[in-house]
Amino acid sequence: DYYFNAVEIRRSFPSSLHLVDSAGRVFEQIPLNPSDYCPYSATGNYTGGVVYAHYGRPEDFNWLRSVGVLAAGHLVVMRVGGGVSFAEKVWLAERNGGGGALIYPDPADLPQDPRRLGLNAHTAVSEHVTERKPERLLNTLELTSDSPGLPLIPALPITATVAAKLLSQLSGPPCPPSWRGRLPYVRCVLGPDFGSGRRVRLSVQNLMTPVLLNNIFSSLEGREPDQYVILGAQRDSLGPGAVKSGVGTAILLELARTFSTMVKNGFSPRRSLLFVSWDAGDFGNVGATEWLEVYLSMLHLKAVAYFSLDQAIMGDDHLSASTSPLLVDLLDAAIRQVEHPKHAGQTIYSQAERDGGSWRIMKPLYLNSGAYSFTAFAGVPAMELRFTEDRAYPFLNTPLDTVPRLQEVLGGRLGVTGRSLAELVGEMVLRLVHDHILPLRITSYAQTVLQLSAQLNKHSAELQSRGVSPQWLFSARGDYSRAAETLQRAIDYSDLHDPNTARFYNTRIMKVEYYFLSQYVSAMETPFRHVIHGRGNHTLSALTEHLTLLTSDPGRFDENRFRRQLALFTWTLQGAANALNGDVWSMFNRF
Template identity: 25%
Template sequence: MMNYYYNSLNSMDKSFRSKMKRKIDTVGVLKIVALILSAAILLVLGFVIGYFTKTAVTHHTSSESVGISEVDVADYLMKEISSENIDKHLKKLTSRPHLSGTPGIHDTVEYIHNFWKQIHLDKTKLISYEVLLSHPSPDNPNSVSVLGQDDSPLFQSQPAEPILRPEDNSSEIVPPFNAYSAAGSVMGTPIYVNYGRVSDFEYVKNLNMTFKDQICVVRYGFNFRADKVALGEKYGCVGMIIYSDPADYAITNTSKVYPDSWLIPGGGVQRGTIKKSSTASGDPLTPLYPATEHAYRLNISEADLPKIPCQPIGYDDARKLLRYFDGEEVPDEWKGGLNITYRFGSKLISGAKAVKVVVNNEFKLDTINNIVGFIEGSVEPDRYVIIGNHYDAWVYGGADPNSGTAVMLEVSRAFMALTKEKGWRPRRSLMFCAWGAEEQGIIGSREFVEEYGLILGQRAVAYLNVDIAVQGRFVFRGKALPMLNTVLFEATKLVPNPDEEEVEHGRKSVYDTWCFRKPEKSSSSSPTSLSSSPSSPNHAVIIDRDDKSHSNYVTIYKDDDDIDDGVVKPIRPRMGLIGSGSDFAPFVISVGTTCADVRFIYDEKLNISSYPLYHTGYETYYLFSKHHDPGFIYSKALGRVWSQMALMLADRVQIPLDPVEYSDFVKSYFQKFKSSNERYLLGFNITLTALSSAVKNFTRAVKDFKARLDKIDLNNVHLVRQYNDQLMNLERSFIDHAGLPDRPAVKHVIFAPSRYNSYAASVFPGVTDAIFDLKQHLHDGEAPKYVEQVKKQLSVLIFMFQRAGANLKESDDFIGRD
C-alpha cells in the first residue's frame, strides 16, 4: 500500500514536473515570441517614423521624398507644358464674347470648371457673389455729338466698331462704353486736357481757363482712366470724352492697322471701367465686406461711383470732334498724331453750339463666379501658393486676359500630370484661381479676399498673377514685391529663351535677354525711375499699361552696403513694383500677401501707351495668334516661368522669400525720399531722423535674421516652420488695419496704388499723400491740418518698421525697442 502511495506520488510528481516543464517551455516560447514581436514592431515603427521624418524635413524639397529631385521635377514641368495645348485653350476661350453679366460668360465658367474636373484636381469649387455690374443699354446707344445752332447734330460718334473680320460681326459684342459711368445727357463747351493728369488740369487752370460746366476731352495713356474721370469731377467738368490718339496707339502710322498689323484702326475704341480701383475695388454696394447672399448693400446713390457721364471714342471720331475746337493752340508736348491743329477749346468754331455726351448705361445685380482648384500639399496642406488669372473680357479677350487663362490651364494640367505619373505632390498646396469680373473693377478677387482674408493672411505663401501672357515679344517683364525678386531671377534663368536671335547671340535663357534689354541701372546711374518727387501728383514708381515712359522700373541705389571688398554687385534685370490694375491688388493692399505679376512685353522704345488693341473688339484669337505670339512660343515660355516659380515656393522646405531684397529696396527708396523731402519738411519743424533710425533698425533686423536663417537645421521641422512663418509675416507686418487716410481698403504702408494713378505703385503712400496734400493746401488756411497729417503718417510708418523688425527676431527676443 505504501509502495502504491509512493509509486502514485512519484507518478504524480513526474506528471507535475512534466506539466510544469511544458508550462515553463510555453512561457519561454511566449516570451521569445513577445520579444520578437516587440522587436519587429519597434523596427517597423522606427522605419515609419524615420520615413515620415525624412519626408517632412530632411530634404530641401518634397520631390526627393518620392525619389525624384527638384531638378527632375523642374525638367518634367518644362517638357510637359505645350504650346499646342495653350493654343487650343485660347481658341475655345475666345470663341464667344464674354463680358461679365452677359450670356457668353457662362460658357467660359463652365469650360474652366469642367477642365479642372477632367484633369482631376484634388478639389474644385465655384464661389459665387451677387455684385453690381454696369452695361450699356441695348436699346438706347451712348453717343458723342457736336450740335449746331439749331441743335441738329453736325457730328455724331459711331455706335459700334467697324466690321473688319468675320468675328467682328457678332450681336453679342457689347458696344464701346466706360463701365460705371453716370447715366445722363450733358451739354457744354469742350476743353482739351491732354492725358487728364493732375499736372494737365493744373496747367489749364493756371491759364485762367475754367472747367465749370465744360466737357473735358482727354486721351488714353499715362494714368488710369478712372483717375481721369475723378479729376474731371474734382475740377468741375460736367462730362468727359476719352479717346485713343494714334500717337499713343498707332505710332502715327495709320496706314497699316488691324487686321494687317497690331495697330489700332481709327474705328477701334478702348473700353474700360472708370470705377476707382485704388479706393473702391470690388462690389461697389458692399465695400470692405463680401457680396454674399446676406450682405448688407448700400443704395446705388450711396456708392462711391462716378458722378459725371463719360464715353470713349476712337481716333476717327476724335479727329472730327477736335476740328470743331477753337481757342489757343496747345503746347507741342500736348499734341497727338492726328492731322489737325490741337487747340484747348473752351469755345467752338463758328456754327457749332455745344458738345453733347449721352450715356445710357444701366446697373444690375448679377452673379459672378470665382473658380478655385487645389492640388493638396503632402506636408503642409494649410500653406497655399496661389496661381491666378481672371477670365472675363470686354469682348473676346484674345490677349487680356485669356492668353493668361490659357497658360494657367496648361500649367495646372502639367502639375497634375506630374502628380499622376511620378507620384509627386508639392510640400504645400497649389491653389489655382480663375477670377470673375476683374474688368469691371477687380471684383471677383476682391470679394474673395474680403471673405477669406483672415485665412489668407495666415496661410498664403505668395500669389503669382498673370493677366496677359504676351503683350509683345521683346522682353520678359517681372513686377513683384521685393521678397519675390530672387525667385523670379532664378526661375527665368532656368527657362530657355524663346527668342532664337537672342540665343544665337549667346543669351540662352529668358533671364539673359531680360538682363540684357532691361538691366538694372549701374551704381553711377541716376535713379530715373524715381526721378519725380514722391510728393508729386503724378509720382509713380512703376506704371503699368498706360505709361509711355521708358523709365518705368525700379532702380535700386548702390551704396556702401552694396559693395563687397570694393566690387559692386553685378547688374541684374530691372524689377517693376506692383500697383493695381489686376487681381494681385487686393492680396497686397488688404492682407499683405507677397505677390508677383509676369508677362512678356513689347519694346517700350515704340513709345506706345499699351499694346494698341487693348480692350477693343479686335482683341481676338486672330490678333493674338497672328500678331502677338505666332506659334504660342512665348506663351509656353511664360508658362514655364510661372510653373517654376510656383514649384520653388510650394516644394522647398525653406520658403525662398528673400528679406534682404526688401531691406535693400527700403533703404534705397528712403534715400530718394529723404533727398526730395527733408528740406521741405524742416520748414514745418518735421524731421526724418526717427524714420531714418527705423529704416536702419529694420535693415539690421533683416541682416541678423538672414544670418540665422542660413544656418538653420532643415531637419528641425518646428524650427523650419517658425522661420517660414516669419518670412510670410514680414509683408503682413506692414498692414495697418486702420487703412490709409480716405482709403480704408488700402492697408499696406510701404506699397499701395498711387492715389492719382491706380496702375502705379506709390511707396510710403500715407506719407507721400500727406505731403502732397500739404503742398496743395499751403495757401488756403488748412496747412496746419495737413502738417499734423504728415506727422501722423510718419509715426505710423516708423511703428510699422519697428513691428516688422520685431517679427524677424528670435522667439524670446521680440519685446523691446531699438
C-alpha cells in the same frame, strides 16, 4: 470647387454725343457704337466746352492749371495710355471739376493702320472706371451713385474719328509739343472754347444688373496643406478677349495639368497649390477681390504668394513683371533658366542684359493689375508677368482682340511664347512649394524706405523750421533693417531640415508683407492699406508727393497733414519691424 456670389454690375444703355448751340438746341448728333461703354460710369447728362488733357495724368492737369486752362465745367478729352488707368483718368477729371470724361486711342500711342496690324480709326477702347470694388452688404455688392470709388461724372470711350471731330473744332492756347498726337486735321489746342458758342452734350445711361459670380478653384494638397501658392487668371472679357482672358486661362490650365501629372508621377509638394479662374475681371477684378474680402482672415499666414496670368502675352520681345519686391530673387533665378521665346539658345536674362539690363523687367504693382489686390488689400506677395512688344498691342479691350490677330502680331509664335511664360511661372512656383525655407527677399523694403529717408534728409532744415522731425521714421527704418538682416542671418545658420525650425522661420517670413498693411486706417474706407503699394493718405507715395510741395509749391504744404502722414507710415513700419523681431511690445514702449 466653385465660389458663387450675387453682385450688381453697372452695364450700359446706348450713350449719345451731340453738338448743341448756345440755346441748347441739337444741330448734330455724333454717331457712336452702342456697345462702347465704361463699366461703372456715372449715369447722367452733361453739356459744356471741351478741354484736352493729354493722358489725364496728375502732371497733365497741373500743367493745364499753370497756363490758366481749367477743366471745371467742361468735358475732358483724354488719350488712352500714359501709364494711367481709365479709373484714374476719370477720377482726376472729376477731382479737377470736369463734368464728363471722353477717352480715345490716339494713333501716336496705338497704331491705327489696319494694314500694319493697327487699330482702325472707328474702334474705341473700353475699360471700367471704378477705383475699387464697393462694400459687401448682406453677401451682395450694392452699387449706388455714392459708393466709394465710383465716379460721379459720366465717362465714355470714343473712337479716334470722334475725337478728331471734337478736337479739330477747339480753340484756345496751343498744346505743348509733347502733347501732340497724330489725329488727322487736328491742330493741337487745349480748349475749352468750341467755336461759335457751340457746346458738346454727353449722355450716359447705365443700368445696374444683378449677375452671379462664378470663381472656379482646383487644388493640389501639399504636406503642409494650410500654406498654399495661388495661381489665377480672369475668365471674362468685354470682347473676344484673346489677350485679356484667353491666353491667361490657357496657361493656367496647362500649369494645373502639368503639376497634376507631376503629383501622379510621385512629386510630393511641401505646400499646397491653388489654381483659380476668376470671374468679373473686366469689372475691376471683382471676382478675385470679392473672394479676398470673404477669406481675408484665413489668408493671413496661409497664402504664400499669388501669380496673376492676366494679359500674359501681348508680344514676344520683352518680359515685364509687376511685382512685390519680396519675389524679386525668385524671378531673377527663373529668368536665368528659361529660354527666351524669340531668341533660341538664349535665356530671358541674357537677352534682357543685351537690351539694357535685366533690372528693367521689374516694375511696381499697379491699380488695374490682377495681382494688385492680393498685395495692396490682403498683404500677400504677388506678381503679374507679361511678354510685350516694342510696339503696343493695339487690340486690347476692343472687339478686335482675337486669336488670329494675336498670332499675326507674334508671327505665329503664340504657342512658344506661352510655353516660355508658363515655364517661368512654373520654376518660381516649384521653389515656393518645395523649398524648406520660403525664398522671399525679406530685406527688400529696407531699401525702399532708405530712399524715403534720403528725401527727408534733403528737406530736413525746412522740416525742422516747421517743427517737424523725421527722427522716429529714421529709427523705425533702422529697426526694420536690423530685424530683417538678423532674421536672414538666423535662417542662414539654422538647421533648415528640422521641420519645426523651418516652419518657425517661414511663419516669420510670411508676416512681412502682411504687416505692411496699415492698422491705423479703416479697411472699409481705405481697402488698399499697404503703405508701399496701397492708395490713400497713409501711403509712401502720398507722403513723398506731399514732401515735394516744400520746394515746388510751399503754400500748399500742410504741416498737420504731413505730420499725420509721417506718423501713419512710421507706426506701420515700426510694427513690421517688431513683428519681424517677434517683439510685440517695443512699439508701445517707444512711442
